Structures are given as structure tokens and as C-alpha cells.
Amino acid sequence: MTAKIIDGKEFAANVRAQVATHVVRLKEEHGITPGLAVILVGEDPASEVYVRNKGKQTVEVGMHSVEHKLDADTTEEALLALIDQLNTDPAIHGILCQLPLPKHLNEELVINSIVPEKDVDGFHISNVGMLSTGQKSMVPCTPLGCLMMLRDHHGSLSGLNAVVVGRSNIVGKPMANLLLRDSCTVTIAHSRTKNIEELCRGADIVVAAVGRPEMITGDWIGKGATVIDVGINRIPHPEKEGKHKLVGDVHFASASQVAGAITPVPGGVGPMTIACLLANTVTACCRINGLAEPEGLTA
Numbered sequence: 402m403t404a405k406i407i408d409g410k411e412f413a414a415n416v417r418a419q420v421a422t423h424v425v426r427l428k429e430e431h432g433i434t435p436g437l438a439v440i441l442v443g444e445d446p447a448s449e450v451y452v453r454n455k456g457k458q459t460v461e462v463g464m465h466s467v468e469h470k471l472d473a474d475t476t477e478e479a480l481l482a483l484i485d486q487l488n489t490d491p492a493i494h495g496i497l498c499q500l501p502l503p504k505h506l507n508e509e510l511v512i513n514s515i516v517p518e519k520d521v522d523g524f525h526i527s528n529v530g531m532l533s534t535g536q537k538s539m540v541p542c543t544p545l546g547c548l549m550m551l552r553d554h555h556g557s558l559s560g561l562n563a564v565v566v567g568r569s570n571i572v573g574k575p576m577a578n579l580l581l582r583d584s585c586t587v588t589i590a591h592s593r594t595k596n597i598e599e600l601c602r603g604a605d606i607v608v609a610a611v612g613r614p615e616m617i618t619g620d621w622i623g624k625g626a627t628v629i630d631v632g633i634n635r636i637p638h639p640e641k642e643g644k645h646k647l648v649g650d651v652h653f654a655s656a657s658q659v660a661g662a663i664t665p666v667p668g669g670v671g672p673m674t675i676a677c678l679l680a681n682t683v684t685a686c687c688r689i690n691g692l693a694e695p696e697g698l699t700a
């Protein structure tokens with residue numbers, strides 16, 4: 402069996418096109434332009450690339466984009482003052498503070514200082530609590546993207562056995578909550594799980610988000626299962642000396658021989674994260690303004 406490849410690039414382009422349509426509607430019918438503010442503290446090269454892409458794509462879908470680049474030694478007080486200002490800025494509907502933050506800044510305090518309705522990352526404790534109690538909330542972008550692709554592939558997820566490998570606050574835990582909300586039977590596996598291979602083999606859906614290159618091989622996958630690979634790992638290229646390549650948490654070559662459908666790395670989940678950030682910004686904008694929210698772009 403050779404798996405269907407779930408094309409995240411194409412899927413993300415479709416989400417962005419839907420976002421752009423809603424942006425036009427909001428402008429034409431309500432005179433509102435959704436606005437996203439991104440804060441970057443310090444000079445982490447990977448974060449800089451990511452923030453640049455966010456800004457570019459925000460503008461491409463017709464939204465208002467603001468970037469705040471702060472020095473690595475910015476005080477917590479200054480960062481909180483900026484967030485306070487964005488919290489009350491009527492032109493801003495989404496605020497994202499790029500993680501990780503420099504060590505001297507308290508990440509939890511900073512995240513929880515963003516008003517929950519503008520927390521397009523879905524990391525605020527209120528949004529986490531609302532998601533886990535099944536209430537309407539802002540949902541973290543990467544799990545939202547995975548959910549969209551799973552719903553598209555399966556239609557209903559009800560009754561399916563899902564194993565989420567990884568228990569992070571950003572992906573694993575919210576992913577498990579979203580799958581539970583769609584009536585999957587959910588297992589969260591992690592580095593201490595004893596029978597992890599067996600658990601994965603029994604799953605209809607495996608979501609891999611552990612950050613261990615190619616850990617999940619084909620013999621861990623049940624025949625016809627859907628595999629969503631969230632991992633993005635840079636490893637030395639096996640054939641080209643001095644070069645690197647990107648691989649997921651799943652060993653693609655072997656897993657794709659067994660799975661029914663699989664996301665590749667790159668070009669799978671990755672492009673969906675920014676697309677879902679844009680979707681979340683439109684959703685936040687609609688909710689803040691008491692307007693009907695876009696269908697198909699929320700959980």
C-alpha cells in the first residue's frame with residue numbers, strides 16, 4: 402500500500418484564500434481591517450525567519466500587519482507595557498509574542514497578559530481552560546491545522562482511535578483536546594510511555610509531535626492509518642556532506658508504505674501553522690466586533 406500524501410502547501414493556500422475572502426467582506430460590509438501584531442524579542446535566526454513569513458502572509462491576505470522587534474535585553478516591564486498598549490488598540494485583533502523568549506522573561510506571565518480574545522496563539526490560560534472544557538476559545542494554530550486536514554480526509558472523526566505522540570502545551574495537549582471534542586478515543590503517548598509502538602499500531606490516527614527525528618517507523622503504523630507529522634527536525638544530510646535536510650518525527654519512507662494517508666515534511670503541517678494564525682486573526686476580529694465568524698476556519 403502506498404499512502405495518499407496530504408498536501409499541506411495546497412491546503413494552506415486554500416485556507417489563506419478563504420481568509421482573504423473574509424477580509425474583503427469585513428472591509429466592504431463593515432469597514433474593518435483585521436490587524437495582527439507580532440512581537441519578537443531578541444535575534445533568534447529561526448524566529449526571525451518565522452516572523453518575517455508571518456508578516457508577509459498577513460499582508461498578502463489583505464490584513465493589517467504590525468511587527469515589534471525588541472532588543473534581547475528588553476525588560477519584562479517594557480514588554481508588558483507594549484502588550485497592554487496592543488490589548489487596547491482597536492486596530493489590532495490578534496497579538497502573538499514569538500516564543501521562546503529570552504531567559505530573563507517569564508513566558509507564562511507574558512502570555513497571560515495578552516487579553517484572551519486577542520490571543521491568536523490560543524496559549525492564554527483562559528483559552529486553554531475553555532478548550533479543555535469544550536467552550537468556544539482561540540485554538541493553537543498547529544493543532545487547528547492538523548484538525549482541519551484530518552476532518553477533510555476523514556469527514557467525521559467520531560469513534561476513531563487517535564494516538565498523539567508528545568505532550569507539549571503548544572501541540573500535544575491541545576491536539577488531544579480537539580480530537581476528544583470531535584469524539585475520537587484519544588491516547589497521549591510520550592517519552593515514558595511503555596508500549597508506545599503497540600499503541601500507535603492500534604490507532605486509526607497518529608499525530609507525531611515529539612521532536613525526535615524519524616522516531617516513528619513504518620512498523621509502528623497500522624495498515625491504512627492516517628499519519629500527521631508535526632515534527633520539523635534539521636539533521637545532517639545522509640548523502641551530501643556538510644549539508645542538512647529537514648525530516649519529521651515520522652520515518653516517511655517506511656510509514657508511507659503502510660499508512661492510508663500521511664503528511665510529508667516539509668510541505669505538510671508546516672505551512673498550515675501560519676495559515677491558521679491568519680484564520681484565527683479573522684475569527685478574533687469577528688468575535689471582537691460581534692460578527693458571525695467564518696465557517697470552516699475555526700475548530
Ligand code: GUN
Nearest residue numbers: 497498499500501522542
Ligand atoms: N514559536 C514556535 N512556534 C510558535 C507559535 O506557534 N507561536 C509562538 N508564539 N511562538 C512560536
